[in-house]
Amino acid sequence: MISCGMHKILFRLIPLNGWRAFLIQKHFENCPRCRLDLASRDEVLTFLVQENEVDEICSFEGPYEANAGEAKKRQIRISVSKLRFAWTAAGLAILFLAAFFFLGHPFSLWRQEGKGENGRFQLHYVKVDNRPAQAYLFHPQGTDLVIIWAEGNTMEDPNGET
C-alpha cells in the first residue's frame, strides 16, 4: 500500500491529467484521510450563487475590474511558469556540468588507455622463405622508430633439404 503522502508526491510529480484523474479516482476520493482535504458538496454550495438567489445578487466586482483580476492572476501564473522554467534550465545545466565533471575522468582514462594500446608494438612471429625466422627489435630511445631485424633459418635439413 502506498501512503497518502506518496500519492500526493506522485500527483505533483507527473502533471498529466489522465494520470492525475486515475490517482483521484483510485485514492483521493476513496481515502477517508484525503477526503478531509476536499470540500464537500454542501460546503461548496454555501459559496456559490444558486438559482433561487439570483434575484438578490449584485456584482462582486465591476466588469473591467473582474477581468483585471483575471489578468493579474494570469500575469502571476506566467511569471511563475517563467521562474519554473528558469529553475529547471538551471538544474539541468548543473546536472550536465556535474556529469561532465564526473564522467569526464573515466572518459579521459579510456582515451589514454586507447592511446597506449595503439602505441604498443607486438610481433608474434616472423617468417623468411616461409620458415620461422629469428627476429630482433630495436627501438631507439626518444623516437617512435622500431627496427625489425629478421634472420632466416639457413640450417640444413637433416633429410638434406634446405
Next chain:
Amino acid sequence: MNDKKLIDACLRGGFEEFTKIMEKYRPKALAMSFNILRNREDAEDVCQNAFMKAYRNLGTFNQKNNFSSWFYTIVYNCCMDILRKRRRFSDFVRKEKSRSLSIFIEPDENRASVYDKHIKNILGCLSPKERAVLYLWACDRCSGEEIARILNCSWSTARVHLFKARKKIKKIMEKKNDQLRNA
C-alpha cells in the same frame, strides 16, 4: 411539458414554447454565468446571448442528448468569450486606476447583499474554469462526463479541475477558520 416536447414545438415555429424554455433555464444560466464571471451585468449579457444562440441553433441540437448540457455548453462558451474580450481592457483599467481617474463603475459595496467579502474572496481565488466545474458539480449535480461535455474537455481534465477547486476551497475555509479562532 418536458424539454423534448417544448423543443419540438419550437422547431415547428412556436416562440411561446421557447419563452417557456427561457423561463425554466434563465435562473440556472444566470447563476452559472454569475458564478463564472462574478459580475451581474456580464452574467445578464451572457444569458441573453446564450438564449439567442440557442434559438438560432436549435435545429442543430441532437434530441438524443440532454438539452440542459447543450445549453450549458453555450452559456459556458459565452462566458469564456466575454472573459477573452474584456481581458485586453484590464491593463488599460489598471493604468487608469493608478492615475486615480474614476471613470469606471465601482461595485456598490453598500448595496444589500447576502454575500459578504469573505465569500467574494473565496470565489476570487478560483479560476473561471474551476468555478464553472464547481457550479455544475455542486448546484446542478452533473456527472464527470457531463461536465467534460459542457466544458469541451476530457473527463480526466474535468476531474482534475474539480479536485483542485474543492481542495482550494477547503484550504481557504480552514485558513479563515484559523483566523477567526485566533481573533
